[in-house]
Structures are given as C-alpha cells and as structure tokens.
Amino acid sequence: MKRNSEIKTIIDTNRNEIARQVVxxxxxxxxxxxxxxxxxxxxxxxxxxxxxxxxxxxxxxSENEEVFTDxxxxxxxxxxxxxxxxxxMLEFLEINKEVLxxxxxxxxxxxxxxxxxxxxxxxxxxxxxxxxxLDEKNPxxxxxxxxxxxxxxxxxxxxxxxxxxxxxxGVKVKDVYLYVFQPSQYEVGRLWLNNQISVAxxxxxxxxxxxxxxxxxxxxxxxxxIGKSMVAATVGGELHEIGIRMVADFFEMEGWDTYYLGANTxxxxxxxxxxxxxxxxxxxxxxxxxxxxxxxxxxxEIRQQVDDPxxxxxxxxxxxxxxxxxxxxxxxxxxxxxxxxxxxxxFEIVQ
Numbered sequence: 001m002k003r004n005s006e007i008k009t010i011i012d013t014n015r016n017e018i019a020r021q022v023v024x025x026x027x028x029x030x031x032x033x034x035x036x037x038x039x040x041x042x043x044x045x046x047x048x049x050x051x052x053x054x055x056x057x058x059x060x061x062s063e064n065e066e067v068f069t070d071x072x073x074x075x076x077x078x079x080x081x082x083x084x085x086x087x088x089m090l091e092f093l094e095i096n097k098e099v100l101x102x103x104x105x106x107x108x109x110x111x112x113x114x115x116x117x118x119x120x121x122x123x124x125x126x127x128x129x130x131x132x133x134l135d136e137k138n139p140x141x142x143x144x145x146x147x148x149x150x151x152x153x154x155x156x157x158x159x160x161x162x163x164x165x166x167x168x169x170g171v172k173v174k175d176v177y178l179y180v181f182q183p184s185q186y187e188v189g190r191l192w193l194n195n196q197i198s199v200a201x202x203x204x205x206x207x208x209x210x211x212x213x214x215x216x217x218x219x220x221x222x223x224x225x226i227g228k229s230m231v232a233a234t235v236g237g238e239l240h241e242i243g244i245r246m247v248a249d250f251f252e253m254e255g256w257d258t259y260y261l262g263a264n265t266x267x268x269x270x271x272x273x274x275x276x277x278x279x280x281x282x283x284x285x286x287x288x289x290x291x292x293x294x295x296x297x298x299x300x301e302i303r304q305q306v307d308d309p310x311x312x313x314x315x316x317x318x319x320x321x322x323x324x325x326x327x328x329x330x331x332x333x334x335x336x337x338x339x340x341x342x343x344x345x346x347f348e349i350v351q
Contacts, residue, residue: 004060007108008293011057014103019050021099026091033085049092054290056096056115062296064326065118067289072119074193076127081195090123130193133186140171140179148184151205152197160212173219174253177246178340181209185242210242213249226255228350230281231273233265234317235298236291243317244285250339251283251346267298271305280350281312283342284332286319292330295319299331312349314342 011018023045027034034041052071059068076089097116101109134145143166150159163176185206192202232248234241241263248260259277261269274282282302286295299313312333320327320335327335333349336342 001063003108003111004063007104007112008057008061010103010108011053011060011100015050015053016046018053018096018099018103019046021102022049022092022095025095025099029091029095030085056112058290058292059115060111061293062326062329064292064329065115067292068115069118069122071289072122073128076123077130077193078195080127081193090120093119093123130190133183133190135183138179138183140166140175143171144180144183147180148187148205151184151188151208152191152201154201154204156208156211159208160215163212164215167216167219173216174250174340176216177213177249178338181213181242181246182338185209206242210245213242213245220249220252224255225257228255228280229257229259229277230283230346231259231261231270231277231279232283232285233261233270233273234263234285234287235265235267235270236286236288236294240287240317241285243287244283247283247285247316247339247342250343254343267301270298271302274302274306274308274311278308279311281314281346283314283316285315285317287317289319292319296330303331310351312346314345314349316342 023042026045027042034045037045052075055068055071059065072089072093079089093116097113100112104112134141134148138144143162147159147162150156150162163180166180167173167176188197188202188205191197192199230248230251232244232251234244245260248258252258257277259273259279261273270282270284273279284295284298286292295315299315302311302313313331314334314336315327315330315332316336316338320330334345336345
C-alpha cells in the first residue's frame with residue numbers, strides 16, 4: 001500500500017509534465033494525423049491528457065482497477081462521438097506507459113503497467129452501449145420525457161409548470177424526484193457523452209432542475225419530526241450536488257432535521273456541523289472517482305474528531321456507484337444508490 005501511495009504522489013506532483021510529454025510523443029509518432037489541429041489543438045490535448053491521470057492514480061491508491069477502466073470506457077465513447085482518429089485512446093495509453101517509465105522504478109512501474117493494461121483490455125473489448133434513461137417502465141415516463149424535452153429546449157418555465165401541475169394534481173414529491181428529476185439528469189448526462197448536446201445545455205438542465213426543486217420546498221418541509229438529524233454534503237471539490245440534495249430532501253420529508261451543507265464542503269465544516277447539530281447520520285457524496293481518497297480521508301477525520309460512537313456515515317454518488325462492494329474501504333457504515341434506498345437503510349442502522 002505504501003508503494004501505491006508513493007505512485008499516486010509521483011503522478012499528482014508531475015501530472016502536467018507527464019501529460020505534456022505524452023502529447024509530444026503522440027504528435028511526433030503521427031504528425032500527419034495531428035498537424036491539422038494546430039497549436040491550440042495540442043494545448044487542448046495536453047489538458048485532456050492531464051485529466052486522465054487522477055483516475056489512474058486513484059485506481060492505484062484504492063487498489064480498484066474499475067476506477068480506471070470505467071474512465072477508459074467513458075473516454076472511448078467520448079472520443080468516438082467527437083470523431084477523433086481511430087485508435088487514439090489505444091495509442092494514448094501505450095505512450096503513457098512509456099512516459100511513466102521516466103518517473104518510476106521497476107517495482108512501481110510494474111504496478112502502473114498492471115492498471116494501464118487493464119485499460120487497454122477494456123479498449124479491445126466491445127463497447128457497452130448506454131441506453132436511454134427515459135424508460136417506458138417508469139410509471140411517470142410521459143412526464144419525465146416532457147420535462148426533459150423542455151429543459152433541452154431551454155424552456156425552464158414549461159419544465160417548472162409541468163412539475164408544479166403534477167404535484168398540485170396529486171403526484172407525490174418523492175415520485176417527482178425518483179421518476180422525473182433522477183432519470184432526466186441521467187439522460188442529460190448520456191446525451192452529452194454522445195455529443196448530442198453541448199456542455200452549456202447540460203449545465204442549464206442541472207441549474208434549472210435545482211431551481212425547480214427549490215419551488216417544491218413548501219411541499220417538502222414536514223411539521224412532523226421524529227427526533228433524528230442528518231448532515232449532508234459533497235466532498236473534494238465536487239460541484240455535482242443534485243443527488244445529495246435529493247437525499248437530504250427525502251430525509252426532510254421523513255421527519256428528520258436535515259442540514260444540507262452544499263457542494264465542495266471542507267471536512268472541517270462537516271465535522272463542525274455534525275457536532276453542532278448532534279447528527280445521527282452524515283451523508284456524503286462524491287461524483288468523480290478521483291475524489292474517492294478525499295472521501296475516505298474525511299470519513300477518517302470524522303471518526304477521529306466527532307466523539308459519538310453512535311454516529312453513522314452513509315456514502316453515495318457515481319464515484320462509488322460501480323464499485324459499491326468496497327464501501328467498507330472508505331470506513332463508512334453503508335452505501336446506497338438513491339434517496340429512497342438511503343432512507344430505508346438509515347432506519348436500519350440509526351438507532
């Protein structure tokens with residue numbers, strides 16, 4: 001484990017220079033392929049090459065190959081939909097192995113090669129097609145599709161009207177969260193990955209959904225309280241907060257006193273809130289896999305600094321989503337995939 005930690009430090013410390021060397025080698029190996037992209041294209045390539053390294057480093061420190069292979073699968077689809085030259089990702093990973101030789105001794109290089117080789121195996125396997133999240137099995141699929149279409153048109157007013165009319169006609173807020181907001185957000189992410197919508201549209205859809213969620217608060221806050229409290233936050237620079245915000249709202253609807261701290265919350269703030277509000281549960285979320293070790297560190301700090309052995313910690317988010325069986329590695333008490341399941345689990349573990 002010490003070697004893995006040292007590898008992560010080396011990659012993190014030299015990330016920009018490693019990325020620059022990788023791109024320089026890639027351009028020299030195939031000048032005809034890359035010269036049309038010009039200097040601006042090269043700088044963007046360096047930025048993109050730097051982006052993948054935290055996933056590799058995080059896979060190594062957590063000894064979880066899927067952290068890297070999941071990223072490779074995502075990048076393959078993105079590169080394909082951006083119509084980049086074939087085998088770009090394959091060449092890219094091979095050159096990474098060459099460049100990292102300059103930074104690692106033989107023992108460390110063998111460890112890194114193991115993870116990169118798993119990425120190469122992923123590239124040589126059939127790609128997994130992501131199907132639409134707007135599924136006919138969804139009991140509110142018609143509403144979800146209409147809501148999603150309004151967001152993608154940039155029509156926030158219509159999207160809001162659809163939701164408010166549904167709630168006023170008797171649709172439960174919980175059902176709106178689970179069957180409309182959640183699949184809509186997943187679908188927006190899928191469309192962006194397939195290069196069918198812009199980053200601007202993705203951001204608009206998320207911001208508009210959060211604004212509409214705020215309009216539902218009069219229906220959420222319950223006068224019935226059960227004497228339990230929870231603190232919720234995202235960690236490690238995370239700005240993806242809709243999921244954890246939905247979780248906090250669900251707990252509020254179940255009569256918990258909830259304290260939602262927002263995105264990118266420092267560990268010290270989470271610890272302070274847990275103490276001040278005498279929390280029974282801390283719910284933490286991380287979307288990006290390279291924040292896994294940050295999540296683990298914060299949980300360790302909570303355990304050390306909050307003098308309450310009955311405090312439970314639950315985790316969720318895409319950083320753990322495909323690796324759910326290793327939640328114990330984080331030092332957490334539970335992991336759940338959505339707000340409804342989180343509620344059920346909380347009542348099982350919180351006494």
